[in-house]
Amino acid sequence: MIHKLGQVMLYVTNQDKAVEFWSDILGFRIIADQKEHGMRWIELSPSKAADAWTNILLHNKELIAKMSPELNLGTPSLMFFSNNLYQLYTDLKDKEIIVGELVQMGTNRIFNFADYEGNYFAVMEKNDTV
Template identity: 60%
Template sequence: MIGKLGQVMVYVNDQDAARRFWTEKLGFEVIAEEDNGQGFRWIEVAPSKAAETSIVLHNKAFIAQMEPDMNLGTPSLMFVTDRLEQLHGDLADKNVKVGDIVPMPTGRVFNFADDEDNYFAVMEKL
């Protein structure tokens, strides 16, 4: 039986730039980094080492070459915070593209984009 979501694969054009985005702008930590020396490299990031779910940054071109039929689109991820307005302001101050804070039936949300214009969302934890 499946007990939890462990990792989410995000396929990017520039892994080093993506690592900088997630660590420097979002405050995530690098959990692991692997490179087989033959082009297969991945960088695992998460909000903390104790997080149950992490993001694995893969080289989009390399994965497309290995698995031509694989869907390399950006997953729709919803993060959760108890400091929505502070996070929104912090990201805007770091020149991250952020959307407006919008009220929803489940709480307020906003979206943000990484440096490759992949969009993600953040929901306020009530």
């Protein structure tokens, strides 16, 4: 029986720039940076307690496309939670990251942002994050 989503795989064009974005800009922690059989993958976690979260795994899109052409290499639609949404919003804007408007949706505030490759992700205010 499945009890947890362990990793989300993001296929990126430039792994070094992607690591820079997720770690330096968003503050994710690098759990592993491994190379094996000509492949490199980087595991990142939004928390120090890596096993408590679904981690992101960065793969080289071009290499994966050659190895497994049947895979869908599109960017998944990810929704992150933040317990300090406005601070994150202003921090990303100050770092000149593309962000959408901060909007109210029902009882929640939400905005989207783009990584260095133009992939968009969303963040929702949720105060029960650890």
